[in-house]
Amino acid sequence: MTPSGPFDPDGITWTRVSTRLVHARLITAGLTLAVPLVVGVVLALTLSPWWWFLGGGAAVVLLESIVVIPRQVAAIGYAERDDDLLIRRGILFRTLVVVPYGRMQYVDVQAGPLDHRLKIATLQLHTASTSTDATIPGLPPHEADRLRDQLAARGESRLAGL
Known part of the structure; x- marks a missing residue:
């Protein structure tokens, strides 16, 4: 990687953290977002279709986490x-x-x-x-x-x- 200003000083060899941290953060995100996802789906099916926004929002955040977390850990x-x-x-x-x-x-x-x-x-x-x-x-x-x-x-x- 070429040095890019103050965040990559010359002559530094960076040691990366374990990729198992990705699994830990994804498990935490999944468990956290499972509740609003399930609640949103159940309420949308039983009460009103407006509750799809809660379930859909949780699903979008979960998908975003699946993309972003590996990049965060790699950084x-x-x-x-x-x-x-x-x-x-x-x-x-x-x-x-x-x-x-x-x-x-x-x-x-x-x-x-x-x-x-x-x-x-x-x-x-x-x-x-x-x-x-x-x-x-x-x-x-x-x-x-x-x-x-x-x-x-x-x-x-x-x-x-x-």
């Missing part, structure tokens, strides 16, 4: 540099977060029931700034453990965090 990446960690995400609204190792306070690894079943985890970096969204979802557990330990060690070596 998530991270890169470790000597002094900081880069995290990027987004297709239309792109974000690049740079977290200096010395500013980290602690590193969390989380996995809910669905994440555990799909063998993925989320790594979250906590800094002094409450507005920092330094999370990397969809990591294989062994990579999340490795990254957590490495980031903690780098933070300790900078003597400013952790």
Whole structure:
């Protein structure tokens, strides 16, 4: 990929997250949209055809999710540099977060029931700034453990965090 401004710095090799994150997000979207879809269809068949708008709207959002979610997951990446960690995400609204190792306070690894079943985890970096969204979802557990330990060690070596 050719560098495109601030979101693709020169000399950076991005590490992608697991494609199992696509499955997790599609399952979540499907379960969330199943309720309005079923309710809309049942009410349209029993009460009024106007309820097709609810079921149809949920179906459209579900189809859009099937197209967009794989692209969103493919846009998530991270890169470790000597002094900081880069995290990027987004297709239309792109974000690049740079977290200096010395500013980290602690590193969390989380996995809910669905994440555990799909063998993925989320790594979250906590800094002094409450507005920092330094999370990397969809990591294989062994990579999340490795990254957590490495980031903690780098933070300790900078003597400013952790």
